[in-house]
Amino acid sequence: VLVVGCGLGEDIASLLARVGPEGEVHAQDISGSMVRHVLGAIEADNLCLSVSNATALPYCSRSFDVVFHFGGINLFGDMRKSIAELDRVCKLGGQVVFGDEGIASHLRGTEYADILINNNALWGLEAPLAMLPHHCTDIALEYILGNCFYIISFRPGAGFPEVDLDVPHVGLRGGTARTRYFGKLEGVTADAKARLASSAQARGVSAHQLLQEIIDTHLPPLASTAPIEGSDESPP
Ligand SMILES: C[S@@+](CC[C@H](N)C(=O)[O-])C[C@H]1O[C@@H](n2cnc3c(N)ncnc32)[C@H](O)[C@@H]1O
Structure with a gap:
C-alpha cells in the first residue's frame, strides 16, 4: 500500500495492521518534517518512507496494490498530474482511493453549502471526476464527514468496455x-x-x-x- 501526502501518518498504523507482517506500507510527503515525525512515531520493518512530490512520485509504475491519499490533493499544485501519478504507480486492477474537501454536488446552492463554503473556500471545489485517467474502471464517488469531503475510488485498467459506435440505428433517421x-x-x-x-x-x-x-x-x-x-x- 502507498500512502501519498501522509502528513503525521495517522492512517499508517491501521494500514500496517491491515497488510500484516507480509505486506508493506510505503508513505511519502513533500514535507521532511512530516516524514521525520512519522519516522519517530511509528516503528515497523515493513514501513518505507520518502520525502517527495506527489506530482512526480519516486516509485516504479504499476507497483502497488492500493494507493491512498486523503486531505491534501486539492492543494498539491497540479491535481491532474497528481491523479495521473496515483494511477501510474497502482497495479492494473489495483485500487486508487483519494479524497479532499468538496461539498457534495447535490447540496450546491443550499444554505448549508453556502455557509460552509463561506467558511472555507476549499469546500467549494468539485470532486475532480473529470481529471480521472480515461482508461480507469470501477469509478465510485462517495461523500463523507457531513457531505463536506469527496472520496473517489477507481481501478487502473487497460480500457473500459466501449459501446459499439457502428451499430445501425433503427428508425427514420438511421445511420450509426x-x-x-x-x-x-x-x-x-x-x-x-x-x-x-x-x-x-x-x-x-x-x-x-x-x-x-x-x-x-x-x-x-x-x-x-x-x-x-x-x-x-x-x-x-
Ligand atoms: C492536510 S495534510 C493531510 C495529511 C494526512 N493525509 C491526513 O489525512 O492526516 C496534507 C499533507 O499533504 C502534504 N503535501 C502537500 N503538497 C504535497 C505534494 N505536492 N506532494 C506530497 N505531499 C504534499 C503536506 O505536507 C501535508 O502533510
Whole structure:
C-alpha cells in the first residue's frame, strides 16, 4: 500500500495492521518534517518512507496494490498530474482511493453549502471526476464527514468496455453513432431535410439509407483517395 501526502501518518498504523507482517506500507510527503515525525512515531520493518512530490512520485509504475491519499490533493499544485501519478504507480486492477474537501454536488446552492463554503473556500471545489485517467474502471464517488469531503475510488485498467459506435440505428433517421458524427452535410436546407425524411418514410427506409442510395446511384465513385476541395479533409 502507498500512502501519498501522509502528513503525521495517522492512517499508517491501521494500514500496517491491515497488510500484516507480509505486506508493506510505503508513505511519502513533500514535507521532511512530516516524514521525520512519522519516522519517530511509528516503528515497523515493513514501513518505507520518502520525502517527495506527489506530482512526480519516486516509485516504479504499476507497483502497488492500493494507493491512498486523503486531505491534501486539492492543494498539491497540479491535481491532474497528481491523479495521473496515483494511477501510474497502482497495479492494473489495483485500487486508487483519494479524497479532499468538496461539498457534495447535490447540496450546491443550499444554505448549508453556502455557509460552509463561506467558511472555507476549499469546500467549494468539485470532486475532480473529470481529471480521472480515461482508461480507469470501477469509478465510485462517495461523500463523507457531513457531505463536506469527496472520496473517489477507481481501478487502473487497460480500457473500459466501449459501446459499439457502428451499430445501425433503427428508425427514420438511421445511420450509426459514427456516421451521424462524421457524416454531417454542410448547407442542407430545412426543406431538403424534410423532403428526404418524408421520401424515406414513404419508402420504409431510414433517411441515412435513402441518402446513401441517392449518392450511390447518381454520383460517380471517387477516382482517388486524394483530399477533395471543400471536403472535411481539405484545410479551411
Ligand atoms: C492536510 S495534510 C493531510 C495529511 C494526512 N493525509 C491526513 O489525512 O492526516 C496534507 C499533507 O499533504 C502534504 N503535501 C502537500 N503538497 C504535497 C505534494 N505536492 N506532494 C506530497 N505531499 C504534499 C503536506 O505536507 C501535508 O502533510
